[in-house]
Amino acid sequence: xxxxxxxxxxxxxxxxxxxxxxxxxxxxxxxxxxxxxxxxxxxxxxxxxxxxxxxxxxxxxxxxxxxxxxxxxxxxxxxxxxxxxxxxxxxxxxxxxxxxxxxxxxxxxxxxxxxxxxxxxxxxxxxxxxxxxxxxxxxxxxxxxxxxxxxxxxxxxxxxxxxxxxxxxxxxxxxxxxxxxxxxxxxxxxxxxxxxxxxxxxxxxxxxxxxxxxxxxxx
Numbered sequence: 001x002x003x004x005x006x007x008x009x010x011x012x013x014x015x016x017x018x019x020x021x022x023x024x025x026x027x028x029x030x031x032x033x034x035x036x037x038x039x040x041x042x043x044x045x046x047x048x049x050x051x052x053x054x055x056x057x058x059x060x061x062x063x064x065x066x067x068x069x070x071x072x073x074x075x076x077x078x079x080x081x082x083x084x085x086x087x088x089x090x091x092x093x094x095x096x097x098x099x100x101x102x103x104x105x106x107x108x109x110x111x112x113x114x115x116x117x118x119x120x121x122x123x124x125x126x127x128x129x130x131x132x133x134x135x136x137x138x139x140x141x142x143x144x145x146x147x148x149x150x151x152x153x154x155x156x157x158x159x160x161x162x163x164x165x166x167x168x169x170x171x172x173x174x175x176x177x178x179x180x181x182x183x184x185x186x187x188x189x190x191x192x193x194x195x196x197x198x199x200x201x202x203x204x205x206x207x208x209x210x211x212x213x214x215x216x217x218x219x
Contacts, residue, residue, distance in 0.1 A: 010141075013134045013169055020130065021176045024123040028183045031116040035190045038078040038109060039197060046197070049074065050204055053083065057212040062087055078109050078194065079201045086209060094210055105198065113191050117184060124180045131173020138166025 040046035049068075056064040066087050069080035085104045089097050142162035 009137050010134065010165055013130055013137065016130050017127065017134075017169065017172050017176065020123055020127050024120065024127075024176060024180045027116060027120050027123065028180070028187065031113065031120065031187050032190070034113060034116065035187065035194055037076045038113075039194050040077060040079070046079070046201055049080070050201060053205060054208045057208045060212050062090065062212075078105065078198050079205070081109070082198070082202060083205055086205070090209075090213060094206075094213065098206060101202065110191075110195070113194075117187060117191070120180060120184045120187070124177050124184065127176035127180070128170075128173040131170040134169020134173070135166040138162045138164075138169065142166070 040049065052068055053065050056062075056068065066084060068074065069084050069087075074080040082101050082105055086097055086101050089100050092100065139162070142159055145159050145162065
């Protein structure tokens with residue numbers, strides 16, 4: 001009975017490894033796509049957007065800036081989203097507006113990306129553990145056959161299958177985990193670059209925004 005349960009567990013381990021691999025690939029692709037959505041395609045595209053915003057701010061056309069940020073080409077990107085937050089809170093003191101924007105960036109954008117990276121990290125840890133579980137199951141099955149050997153000896157083919165299962169599951173776990181580790185590291189770098197670019201672009205925006213705000217206030 002125990003052997004049949006362990007045999008069934010072996011199929012379950014293979015299935016769990018397959019699900020882990022597929023979900024890991026899915027998570028990496030989704031996270032990479034999310035990061036790409038939040039960034040400008042190039043520095044030239046970012047400069048063009050910021051120049052347009054500056055031109056409208058110089059005329060104190062805040063509604064025009066909001067309309068530009070809400071266009072299909074920009075609404076999913078981090079900087080236009082945060083500029084909209086700044087515009088919605090432009091009645092606040094400049095320092096508080098910056099703090100509200102920074103908090104929104106942390107809560108609405110970075111938190112989502114970090115949540116997805118945490119799932120990838122969980123899968124990286126889970127794959128080798130599933131492989132190790134397969135190793136334990138395979139060795140138990142092998143030792144059961146050795147313990148139940150008759151005078152004619154152990155069926156080498158059956159014993160070899162159990163040992164093979166033990167080693168293959170370990171290898172599969174590592175094969176899944178290693179690419180996910182590399183992909184996770186690459187995505188962390190891209191998230192860091194996203195943070196740097198957002199801070200840089202927002203710094204330029206706030207210089208223009210503060211100047212427009214001062215011109216909009218009565219003397």
